[in-house]
Amino acid sequence: MKVNVRVIPLDRELKLKTGDNLRAALIEAGIPLDSPCGGQGTCLKCRVQLAGVSRRYTELEREKLSREELDEGWHLACQVTVEEPGEVRLPEIEVSRAKAGFGLLGEEIALQPNVRSVHFEISRPSIKDQRADWNRLAEYLERTIKRPVSTDLSLLRELSLRLREWNFSGEAVVVGDEVVALDPPGSTADILGVAIDIGTTTLAAGLVDLNTGKVVALDAELNPQIAFGADVISRIMYAQDGPESREKLQKELVKGLNQLLLRLCRSARRKKERIFEATVVGNTTMLHTLLGLEARYIAQAPYVGGLNQSYDLPAIELGLPIHPRGKVHIMPSIASFVGADTVAVILAARLHQSRVPRLAIDIGTNGEVMLATGKGVLTASTAAGPAFEGGRIKYGMRAVKGAISSFQATPIMNYSVIGGVAPRGICGSGLIDLVAELYRTGVLDQKGRIMLPAEISAGELAPRVRVREAAREFVIFRDEDREVTLTQQDVRELQLAKGAIRAGVELLMKEVGVGADDIQEVLLAGVFGNYINRERAVALGLIPPFPLEKIHFIGNGAMDGALRALLNLEERGQAEKIASEVRHIELSGRPDFEETFLRCLSFGN
């Protein structure tokens, strides 16, 4: 049975199935819930306040939540089973993120946007002062904002009537140096902006009130380009078919963005025509597909795209449904596989201003590694492959209902499944858990080979290894209908991903002579970064053996960076500096890459 559940403050209406796990259902609906433990009920970050939805508390909730919280209707979303219609208020951390003047990471961002509303009261024309209307307005605005202004033909066409209707006063909305709209004097109409992060898999956007700096709505949407391939390489291959395919990719992406923007505006009860600027981050390929640029050379050595600079253009050229004279600011990229999303993560995490060594890893289809040395930032892109997103894994899947999201081997084998149903597959966090535990218990050796039952000491696990067509696999689940297994090939895929990322980390550290002990903080970014188990990532050797207290999740740092650039021109300038000053290390060009990569394929630290 389906019930209506309203999500506050996003003001989204979801149709959820009774029996669904609330956390999984929210994530599946694209609502970024901060829950680093992956739904195991240990991080306590997925707090939500319910009215309706479920009237029961689990034992874990009674144990972990305070008397007061329970009285106020707070739950742990991962523990809630949907039972009836109702409202979900997102956790306190989400609300605080939406506080005026603060970025998603909770840091204050001074309000100095590229969009501003300037009040004007200009002298009426007379025989003694026959300046034309635009000359008159432009001169006033230039005196006020101390820079030359320009405008578009369509605004000039309405200018003369408006000035007279409003007795030569009003509010001019200026984006950069262009007057894009005129409002009547004293108008309190919204001045909005939107920050957009175009991921290979997920589109995310934050709607911002540029008068207050407050993020008024946040939302996400699947990238509709997924229909043309799960990773950037397959998208590039598709686009290579010709200009029509390129156009199709672009159109689909814009369609997805339009849906997302419409939903954002509906949920925040704002008008999309009052959005005057969009800042956009994303990996280089996604930005190429957004702009409709030729991307094929990104995928061929020496891996060079068409455009890495920041780029400003009218929203109408992309078909974005904001104000008809609204602007789009595409943030700069560093290299073909180190995009504006990485620039934004560096900006958000202040890596470029760090005086001590800090490491950041943005794990996705490509893993971007960033190393702040204290004197500058180095980046490397690693071809992690889609394993962490379920790609090329026999039973791999995204973190949705039916996915094994965590696993423990001992004392008894146990795993949790999103939605609390029988498992259908394994998602990224489950895969890391699974492989880490099988390695710890000797089911896998250091080289990643699945042992034969006779070689395995852990009694309960040994019988689960079988050999099919000369290939070994570990059976996690089996009933009459189906099974979920981890194959030898799956382990190899994970090793390739893990080896690539770890090699990137190693080589960047080696490049500047920074040891693991020197690094003061390790930041894991990306939506995915929120769900993996730190301890097991270290045990597996995905990251060097850092003390766990040094490892922090920063969620969607890229979105935070895009918000910063929207709210503050100073930050936008810093992004330019980052893009031009960050040293990108092309790993495939290094003589020591092969050897390091091969070594990093092994498990353990």
Add this chain to the structure above:
Amino acid sequence: MKVNVRVIPLDRELKLKTGDNLRAALIEAGIPLDSPCGGQGTCLKCRVQLAGVSRRYTELEREKLSREELDEGWHLACQVTVEEPGEVRLPEIEVSRAKAGFGLLGEEIALQPNVRSVHFEISRPSIKDQRADWNRLAEYLERTIKRPVSTDLSLLRELSLRLREWNFSGEAVVVGDEVVALDPPGSTADILGVAIDIGTTTLAAGLVDLNTGKVVALDAELNPQIAFGADVISRIMYAQDGPESREKLQKELVKGLNQLLLRLCRSARRKKERIFEATVVGNTTMLHTLLGLEARYIAQAPYVGGLNQSYDLPAIELGLPIHPRGKVHIMPSIASFVGADTVAVILAARLHQSRVPRLAIDIGTNGEVMLATGKGVLTASTAAGPAFEGGRIKYGMRAVKGAISSFQATPIMNYSVIGGVAPRGICGSGLIDLVAELYRTGVLDQKGRIMLPAEISAGELAPRVRVREAAREFVIFRDEDREVTLTQQDVRELQLAKGAIRAGVELLMKEVGVGADDIQEVLLAGVFGNYINRERAVALGLIPPFPLEKIHFIGNGAMDGALRALLNLEERGQAEKIASEVRHIELSGRPDFEETFLRCLSFGN
């Protein structure tokens, strides 16, 4: 019978009627023939070289042309009657005007256009140099032309393929700071520009090869807006009906420009897609209708338009069929009735650089008066009205076939008719001649009153005055079918026009204390300016009693100014300076205007 006549170097094919006067037919077809005497065979400027068309010479031609000229087939167009198909080569002065690097007035213009083709040979990308394609090209161009460059999305979309196809070299066409096209290395494709003068009645355009500075074709076309009113005020009235009317005016104008551009390109055998920039002059109202701006406040005190500044925009926004990324530069205006055409005349005549007092008058529906004092330029706009273009005159008409174009009263009454047919009406030059001669012979008194036959001493003329319904008129021509007369009301209309222009001249001179003797040169501009009889204009009092040798015709000075701005950025900068520094005197705001205007209504000097 109609015959085909080809016009060289315009390469236009005309269908002319046998029996037509060649000069009149060329003018009717919009080909600007320099013939200040108005076709009387005295100025000898309408020389054309014929192959076919006519095989006869008139006595006047035999007398005025040299043996050599006659042998080479030179004729005076005003003396030629079309008899058979053939070719007309335009007079030497037209050809010299089209010489590379020279403006229409024969002055040299250094070639420093806003459009340039820049050769590039950039390093190929490598693992050590992974700059994106645009970054790589932009950095190269910026080093070469020493300024930042930008580009449009559509060019970025083709960039990567082109660079590889051409092995990272080629020719970049740059307009201002924007790269608008890429050509293969060594390309010799044309780099063209076009200068456009939008008159209330006539659209004129000159196509220029920007590699050589040569004007490769000149042509003109009736402004199709004429269907919505003959003068600017009636166009403004029409546009006031609403946005649809405004759009209609704009569309019609652009349609006319498109026809003109297509014809220019066909005649010069050039591709319109190779035109990268258009410079546009015109009166303020015409520029408003071109841009689709609200023009109604131009016509209401205090006479203020929407835009007087220069304005750059993509040609595609106006629908001009040049290169899809080509640009339009609208030149700046001074005031609502002193447009960019006046700025262009000042530029062409170098009034702004004049160290001695010089006067220029551009006579059209509005007469613009310009006075260079030696220290600066003053302008005034006078509401001359359409009398000189045949408007509000009972038998008024444009200077086409059947128009009386010159008149003399004594010793015997005589007049010439364009096309050598029976007169159908009177054009501007004929009207001035007619009124000046009737005043000289006492048929008109100084106040412009038509005398009664008994009061007239000139015997032949007296019987031609008659009284109809209490109004006096002078009968010029009469047969069974029709008559052509000059009515008392016609004389009043001419007086208003003459009074307005003369008052403008007087008041500007008074404003700065410059007397007629101080003025070293008087320039008459506008196509119309080429046809009036200087002596009679002085006799009538249209202009102060300057010595005839000080009075010169400069033809379409506005077009020359537009060409200058197209060919040379320095000139374009001077136009900006002219627009901002010229002192516009609003005549209607002066206490002495009424008195001066009334005094100037009288004939004589």
